[in-house]
Amino acid sequence: MKILVIEDEPEMKELIRKFLQDEGYIVEEAGTFSSGLDKIVSYDYDCILLDIMLPDGNGLALLQKLKSIEKADSVIIISAKDSLDDKIKGLDLGADDYLTKPFHLAELNARIKSVIRRRRADNHQMLELENVKINIEERLALVNDGPVNLNRKEFDILVFLMMNKNRVTSKSAIAENIWGDYIDQANDFDFIYSQIKNLRKKLRNSDAMIDIDVVYGMGYKLIVK
Amino acid sequence: MKLINHTLTLLSAILFVLISLWAILFYYQVLKQVKKTIDEGLADYKIVVIDKLKDDSLIVEQDTFEENNYLIKRVDEKFALQVRDTYRDTVVFSNLKNKTYQTRLLTTAFVASNGKYYEMKLISHEIDKSKLIQKIATSLFWLYLLLFASSILVNNFVLKKTWEPFYQLLNYLNKFRLDRGAIPEPTKTKIEEFRMLNDSVTNLVRTNVDIFNNQKQFIENVAHELQTPLAIGINKLELFAGDEDLSKDQIQKLGAIIDTLRRLSGLNKSLLLFSKIENRQYIQVEQVYFDDVFSKIIQDFSDYTEYQDIKIEYQKEDSWVFKMNKDLAVILVMNLVKNAIFHNQRGGEVLVKLCSSSFTIENTSKESVKLDDKLFERFARNSTDIGSTGLGLAIVRAIADVSGLKLFYSFNGKHVFEVSEKR
Numbered sequence: 001m002k003i004l005v006i007e008d009e010p011e012m013k014e015l016i017r018k019f020l021q022d023e024g025y026i027v028e029e030a031g032t033f034s035s036g037l038d039k040i041v042s043y044d045y046d047c048i049l050l051d052i053m054l055p056d057g058n059g060l061a062l063l064q065k066l067k068s069i070e071k072a073d074s075v076i077i078i079s080a081k082d083s084l085d086d087k088i089k090g091l092d093l094g095a096d097d098y099l100t101k102p103f104h105l106a107e108l109n110a111r112i113k114s115v116i117r118r119r120r121a122d123n124h125q126m127l128e129l130e131n132v133k134i135n136i137e138e139r140l141a142l143v144n145d146g147p148v149n150l151n152r153k154e155f156d157i158l159v160f161l162m163m164n165k166n167r168v169t170s171k172s173a174i175a176e177n178i179w180g181d182y183i184d185q186a187n188d189f190d191f192i193y194s195q196i197k198n199l200r201k202k203l204r205n206s207d208a209m210i211d212i213d214v215v216y217g218m219g220y221k222l223i224v225k
Numbered sequence: 226m227k228l229i230n231h232t233l234t235l236l237s238a239i240l241f242v243l244i245s246l247w248a249i250l251f252y253y254q255v256l257k258q259v260k261k262t263i264d265e266g267l268a269d270y271k272i273v274v275i276d277k278l279k280d281d282s283l284i285v286e287q288d289t290f291e292e293n294n295y296l297i298k299r300v301d302e303k304f305a306l307q308v309r310d311t312y313r314d315t316v317v318f319s320n321l322k323n324k325t326y327q328t329r330l331l332t333t334a335f336v337a338s339n340g341k342y343y344e345m346k347l348i349s350h351e352i353d354k355s356k357l358i359q360k361i362a363t364s365l366f367w368l369y370l371l372l373f374a375s376s377i378l379v380n381n382f383v384l385k386k387t388w389e390p391f392y393q394l395l396n397y398l399n400k401f402r403l404d405r406g407a408i409p410e411p412t413k414t415k416i417e418e419f420r421m422l423n424d425s426v427t428n429l430v431r432t433n434v435d436i437f438n439n440q441k442q443f444i445e446n447v448a449h450e451l452q453t454p455l456a457i458g459i460n461k462l463e464l465f466a467g468d469e470d471l472s473k474d475q476i477q478k479l480g481a482i483i484d485t486l487r488r489l490s491g492l493n494k495s496l497l498l499f500s501k502i503e504n505r506q507y508i509q510v511e512q513v514y515f516d517d518v519f520s521k522i523i524q525d526f527s528d529y530t531e532y533q534d535i536k537i538e539y540q541k542e543d544s545w546v547f548k549m550n551k552d553l554a555v556i557l558v559m560n561l562v563k564n565a566i567f568h569n570q571r572g573g574e575v576l577v578k579l580c581s582s583s584f585t586i587e588n589t590s591k592e593s594v595k596l597d598d599k600l601f602e603r604f605a606r607n608s609t610d611i612g613s614t615g616l617g618l619a620i621v622r623a624i625a626d627v628s629g630l631k632l633f634y635s636f637n638g639k640h641v642f643e644v645s646e647k648r
Contacts (some may be wrong), residue, residue: 012456015460018464019460080456101455102486105464153528168467170463170466172484172487173463179528190532191528191531194532216477217473217476217478217479217480217481218476218483
């Protein structure tokens with residue numbers, strides 16, 4: 001799976017590259033508008049991460065170009081600008097998602113996975129790990145092909161953690177993903193714990209081969225038993 | 226005192242003094258002229274009388290002015306020759322009128338046809354000085370009134386017109402607000418002083434607006450520029466936290482650093498939001514149904530409130546539909562609800578009451594005293610709260626300001642925040 005990162009900030013680019021490579025993607029990079037354009041025109045990517053503030057041009061123009069040559073690459077805009085206008089413009093131009101800096105890598109990971117999954121129009125594709133299968137569209141969680149009854153929050157947490165399996169996922173990343181941005185001011189995210197606790201219990205009771213580890217002071221980690 | 230009245234008062238005072246001085250001068254001038262005329266008359270009369278007295282028999286020496294207006298007294302030659310015609314004021318008693326009156330007296334001497342020398346005194350008709358003064362005073366009073374009236378007219382029409390650029394400038398300055406920052410476009414004026422004033426004020430305002438905008442821009446830029454390094458820092462630490470070799474203790478420390486950076490990032494976002502609200506970048510307005518906004522936000526926070534054992538009660542007495550920016554409405558409600566929840570205590574309560582054109586949010590709190598008015602100022606937070614940015618309520622106020630809403634805080638054992646339509 002090939003991903004193009006168009007980002008002018010070298011450290012940010014490097015960081016995303018490293019993270020995505022760890023996730024098993026093939027990553028290519030571009031630091032400017034022109035080099036980004038070259039790559040977009042010459043190759044196909046499963047997903048393009050596009051910073052809209054580039055030193056030699058606006059990323060939105062790049063997006064326009066991409067659509068005008070009728071490429072079907074998925075695009076996630078990453079921007080330091082939390083601007084509604086840009087967001088609407090970007091999505092109107094055909095971007096698949098819009099992520100505002102700073103973001104959690106876990107969140108980026110989840111968004112990339114969703115975008116790629118959607119792009120394949122393969123709605124029945126399951127998110128699978130060991131004996132656990134998840135159908136996101138139908139909101140179904142199966143262990144050993146038998147349904148597990150999860151509430152909405154538990155299901156969302158499971159999906160998010162499965163997308164970020166074997167990684168420490170911070171409580172705030174989970175909170176933001178499931179509850180939305182506004183929860184970020186909460187003094188502690190311990191309220192997540194009650195949901196996680198129930199989720200773990202349900203996974204254990206259904207003999208799932210996965211478990212959620214508590215990483216004290218950081219967050220949670222979904223592991224294979 | 227208004228400028229116009231001030232000039233009017235000053236002008237009338239000056240006019241009064243001037244006219245009074247002028248009146249005195251005028252009176253003496255007139256009196257002098259009157260006397261001169263009378264004296265000329267007396268001189269003519271003298272000739273007539275002397276002519277008449279050529280007939281010696283008519284010369285009768287008298288002591289008082291009777292029916293005649295002259296007295297004749299025999300004098301010796303030597304005396305008569307040194308007499309020059311003299312005119313002076315005198316007071317005469319008239320038997321006829323039975324009163325004394327002022328008059329002019331001519332003293333002269335002549336030699337009659339019989340060769341004898343006589344001294345003759347002639348008097349004129351009455352000079353009524355008091356009448357003269359009265360007449361002059363009356364006419365000058367009317368003159369004064371006329372001048373006063375014309376100065377009112379001059380003030381109202383001429384001065385008002387002249388000072389118009391000044392009043393326009395004043396009006397502009399009255400309405401001027403630095404954060405709205407409109408540069409005045411002064412009306413063209415031919416008067417140099419006003420032109421200079423206009424130029425100075427325009428320059429002053431422009432400089433200040435520039436400085437203000439620069440500072441605002443600076444805050445915005447700083448916040449913007451900080452986002453990327455913050456993102457890098459947070460993400461690097463997140464990657465690092467995935468390192469298998471780290472001890473539990475180290476991971477915990479990493480978590481704490483990440484949390485701190487996240488708070489910094491949150492603060493940054495709030496500052497950016499501020500700039501955007503104050504720069505009026507949320508222009509689109511629509512009908513906002515506060516009922517919907519509340520229902521959603523209370524639902525969003527339900528997990529947190531349940532966990533904290535905080536009871537949220539939502540009383541909808543009426544529905545409130547208000548025309549404002551939807552995003553701002555959501556942020557406004559969210560910040561207030563958030564404030565009520567996060568500054569609450571375990572087992573506390575939040576009461577939201579929605580009325581037809583207002584809503585109130587009441588909450589219990591660890592702080593059981595009325596908070597001071599700085600509540601809505603930036604960073605006016607309780608120093609013990611590490612988690613809060615101290616910007617939440619300031620943002621609420623900024624939103625209320627730009628959206629035409631009124632914000633009110635009171636304390637009745639609970640903290641009460643009320644938002645209502647500004648009338």
